[in-house]
Amino acid sequence: MKIFRRMLLAVLILCLIPLGQAGYASLLQRQQERTLKELREAAEPERDGGERGEENAVGADGGQGEKNTAGADGGQGEENAAGADDGQGEGTASEAADHPGETVPSGGNPQEEPADSRPPVMEKYEALYEKNHDLTGWLFIEGTNIDYPVMQREDDEYYLHHDFYGNDSKYGCLYVRDTADVITPGTNFIIYGHNMKDGSMFGDLDLYQKESFWREHPTICFDTLYEERTYEVIAVFPSRVYHSDEAAFKYYQFYNADTQEEFDYFYENIKNLSLYDTGVTAGFGDTFLTLSTCAYHTEDGRFVVVAKATDADN
Numbered sequence: 544m545k546i547f548r549r550m551l552l553a554v555l556i557l558c559l560i561p562l563g564q565a566g567y568a569s570l571l572q573r574q575q576e577r578t579l580k581e582l583r584e585a586a587e588p589e590r591d592g593g594e595r596g597e598e599n600a601v602g603a604d605g606g607q608g609e610k611n612t613a614g615a616d617g618g619q620g621e622e623n624a625a626g627a628d629d630g631q632g633e634g635t636a637s638e639a640a641d642h643p644g645e646t647v648p649s650g651g652n653p654q655e656e657p658a659d660s661r662p663p664v665m666e667k668y669e670a671l672y673e674k675n676h677d678l679t680g681w682l683f684i685e686g687t688n689i690d691y692p693v694m695q696r697e698d699d700e701y702y703l704h705h706d707f708y709g710n711d712s713k714y715g716c717l718y719v720r721d722t723a724d725v726i727t728p729g730t731n732f733i734i735y736g737h738n739m740k741d742g743s744m745f746g747d748l749d750l751y752q753k754e755s756f757w758r759e760h761p762t763i764c765f766d767t768l769y770e771e772r773t774y775e776v777i778a779v780f781p782s783r784v785y786h787s788d789e790a791a792f793k794y795y796q797f798y799n800a801d802t803q804e805e806f807d808y809f810y811e812n813i814k815n816l817s818l819y820d821t822g823v824t825a826g827f828g829d830t831f832l833t834l835s836t837c838a839y840h841t842e843d844g845r846f847v848v849v850a851k852a853t854d855a856d857n
Contacts, residue, residue: 569741582670662769683764687747694718725767729799731831738836745836751779754819763850774832774850777823780816784843803827825851
């Protein structure tokens with residue numbers, strides 16, 4: 544009997560260790576999130592008279608660690624040769640996850656240009672940009688935990704598995720691929736992020752599955768380093784990553800529409816796939832923001848929110 548009890552105790556301890564590690568990683572992640580927000584908010588006035596970040600809801604299930612690992616176009620086939628968004632990292636967050644004094648070497652951000660050829664960085668992002676030159680913007684959605692820096696690096700996989708300070712992290716960062724140009728955006732600008740069980744990163748994005756949530760939160764704020772931008776949600780839909788030889792609408796391959804026909808192909812597909820009609824329309828020349836994360840309704844599933852730049856931002 545004593546041996547049996549000892550075996551049960553050993554099994555219990557082995558089961559609790561991962562939970563403890565996940566809880567610690569989640570705590571470190573929250574601490575880092577607060578530090579980054581404080582760096583930004585120290586130089587940021589209230590936007591539209593409202594507070595940003597503190598009112599955000601905690602993940603619905605309050606759990607620790609991953610709900611799904613995210614990736615937006617990280618499936619099989621030639622369209623994702625780098626495997627950029629497969630997002631299968633299972634490592635725990637680094638114990639050094641919060642280094643407010645650390646400066647991360649740039650990894651070759653495609654937006655790195657001679658200083659005199661770039662617009663000036665907005666004051667509220669200067670301190671963050673000095674910490675890490677891979678910073679390319681900030682995404683915020685009211686009523687969610689989505690209030691994060693957006694990163695960009697030549698290595699598309701890097702921020703799947705690293706935090707803002709370059710530490711190994713299963714949370715990663717929100718990021719755009721190296722083909723994105725935030726200074727002169729094309730027709731579509733895609734941001735990827737992990738779908739985390741504790742609501743971090745894009746863990747709250749699937750709140751948009753409910754039309755009632757969209758009605759209360761119809762806009763998305765995405766600032767580049769150089770200007771504030773506001774987008775209206777135009778379509779919300781489940782999708783998946785397809786094999787290269789499959790004939791299907793691959794939203795993750797769409798960046799620019801040089802012709803009306805190319806625009807119509809993207810626009811008509813996102814409207815037809817949308818879970819509900821937002822009533823928001825778009826035309827050739829409009830700019831879209833696409834948010835993409837993993838979903839488990841099917842193999843290599845994805846959940847996608849597409850928004851259109853408001854008239855003032857187009």
